[in-house]
Amino acid sequence: MNAMQPETSPLPANVPGAPPAPASAAPCPDCAGKARTSVSEQYVYAIGQLEVRFPSLGIEREYQQRECALREPGARARGARICSVLERNPHLAMRMSYIFLIDGMPAYAINPAGGFMKDALFEAVAGCDEQAHFCVLVGRTGTFAAAPAHGGLLLTTVSADQLYNFSLSEWVEGLTRSAQPVLESRKIDAAHFDAVARNLFRDTSRTPENLGATEGHRALNYLLVQHPGIFLAAAERPGHHLAGVETRVHQTVGGRRHVIVILAFVDRATGVAERLYCTVDVTEEWPFVVGTEASTSALGLAPFVDSAMYAVG
Known part of the structure; x- marks a missing residue:
């Protein structure tokens, strides 16, 4: 699938706070208010998987001793063994990478x-060896992490406020339940919907460019895990393929940030594109769908008509 990617922008690092000024040099209330709002938080809503590493040789040796002390069978997957050790040894859990x-x-x-x-976190660790196990990371970016603590990797830190864990099968089951009324009313075969949803999820979510940090990527990732509209639209169009995804950021009069996610489904026989959309509010850390009068269903997408005006001549 040659889907266009939403807009990207570099991840800003948090600006360290300056030491408090003496009382005699305290700024006026207006200036203080401007200073507080000058730096906004950078949110993340990303889809991926978790990996656990030992930050140092000493931590790895301590882990090995604690694992031997548990005397549990060694035939289990690595993630399950690590999870078992960390649950019983909080001092290690706090130091792992x-x-x-x-x-x-x-x-x-x-x-x-x-x-x-x-x-x-432990649930994500236990499932880290399974290819069909996914996590949704919701949080706020910070500074770069110290490279030695993460095996030499220079990575942006994310303060994780939520970590959803799910297998692909669990996700499809939940998606099918939420879309069941529409599947029955529109006579969409459940097995067909299952296959379409799995393929579309893999194609759309597993791209290295989608870090879940830009407003467009956050909106798209939210729709992939929380809204069945994309998958219903694809299942209803067996002769089409998803040719592109476009996002447009719009700031409302009230100051909220909305992202219009536009999907282009192209007829394989005629080459004619059909464009559908959904609007997502990304102002705060947790996105949500914005209802519009044009929406044909709470579970579906609405036809998109580009009303932009261009000067000619």
Whole structure:
């Protein structure tokens, strides 16, 4: 699939805070307000997989000793063994290197935002050996991580506020349940929908350019895991293929940031393209679908008509 990629931009590092000024040199309230809003947080909504590494030889040797002390069978997968050791040894869990992979390539160094992330992190570690196991990383970018702590990799850190874990089969089952009323009303075969959804998810999500950091990529990734519209549209058009994905960022009057995700389905026989869209609010860390009167269904996509005006002559 030769899908066009959403816009990309470099990931900015967080600006370190300056030391507090003396009381006599404190800025006026107006200036302080401008300073607080001058640096905005960079959010991430990425789809990938987790990899665990030992940051040093000492940590690796300590892990090996704790693993031997557990006296558990060694036939299990590596991820399951590591998870078992880390659950029983919090001092190791806090020091391991957690790397987020996108299409098999290291993309981010993960720093859990708090203890509430423990269960999700362990679940991701346990499934790290399974090719059909995926994670959705939701968080905020920080500075570059120290290279020695991550095997020499210079990666942007992400403070992870949420980590969704799912297998491809679990994802398809949930997607089918949410779309069941539409599948029945439009007489779409469930097996056909399953096959289309799996192929489209792999083709669209596993691209190294999609780091889930730009507004366009965040909106697209959100739709892939939270909204069945893309997959319903593809399943309803067996003679078409998804030829392109376009995103357009729009700032509303109220200051919120909306991304219009436009998909072009091309008829294989005639070459005629049909364009459908969905609008996603990406103002805050967790995106959501924006309802419009033009939407034909809460689960579907609406026809896209380009109303841009161009000067001629």
